[in-house]
Amino acid sequence: MSMEFEGLIFDLDGTLADTMPAHYLSWREITQKHGLKFSEDRFYSLGGVPTSRIFSMLADEQGVSIDPGACAIEKEETFISYLSEVGPIDPVIEVVRENHGKIPMAVATGAMHWVMERILDELDIHHYFTAFVSSEDTVRHKPFPDVFLEAARRLGVTPEKCCVYEDAQLGIEAGKAAGMQVVDVREFHTPRRITAGA
Template sequence: MILDIDPKAKGLIFDLDGTISDTMPIHYIAWRNAAAKHGIDFTVELFGQLAGIPLYPTVEKLNELFGTSIDPQQMGDEKEMEYENNMHQAVPIRPVVEIIKKYHGKIPMAVGTGGLKRLAKKSLELIGIDKYIDIIVAYEDVKNYKPHPETFLRCAELMGVEPQFCQVFEDGVLGIEAAKKAGMMVVDVKDFYDVTIGH
């Protein structure tokens, strides 16, 4: 099975973590370590459930689930510092990177991520993809994060492509839901590579 774009696509939107760059195992370990300091067992299942939710809202969600009152800023920043120290270990997700290189300069492309813009840029630089994609819509650019469609609709707007002609490449349940709500075509990239979180 070869990953390719839909013939109707006039603009491509990519999630970043777990879609362009295999950062999920690094995010997972950073979350697990940050949560452990607060007595929370951050399981692989929990990680899957929360994937796609931005940094500080993830801590708020943990507080809801575990009845804790952890400071989202403090724990979020601890987690992000550990992630940033290890993000150089991430490898590109080849089938997706090949699509980006193949259609670069032929069709508009954007990244729509729940991550912080600074780290999204750094992540793209580390795997050498920064020169292929100019448009990044990150956590700071939207009021409503995935599964709300705002991230992807903003990407479409910046690319100048109507939503129904945008194709989204995603690995997260919430992101796939957001793309569908935006009325876009969507591909679950997990079908094209092996997921190895927590193994």
């Protein structure tokens, strides 16, 4: 299907990399440490929202005083300790391999740049992509289309000629708002849940 497109854009967490269980383990560890509640369902509903913004939201809602930026760094450093448990999402990586060298491809993520780099290196897939957009690169984040529009700009492809691969509802909305075709990875990949029956 991708041959009709001139650019492919991939979300990272839960799309290229099966990171969501490891992310939730690290979220649970740090939120509990700071006296915050964060259910696994809520975690999935906020896929694509930058870490520091989620900490701000949780702190405001629960009346807890924290430094969201410092907590975000703590959470991401904890996540890195779980990286050995992270694997590729094979059907998506297959699309990447099939199109490598044929059309330009980008990674567009709500993750911090250094975390994105570590995940791509861990999975040895960095070399497939020619453009990278992380949370530091846009002011507005998913569900706003900015991250995908910036990826298209860096690829040199008009948005309507791009196809986005995404696993989170906010990211799917962002891709559609950017005027791009969107493939919902949840149709063929379900991440393992940490909380039984959640």
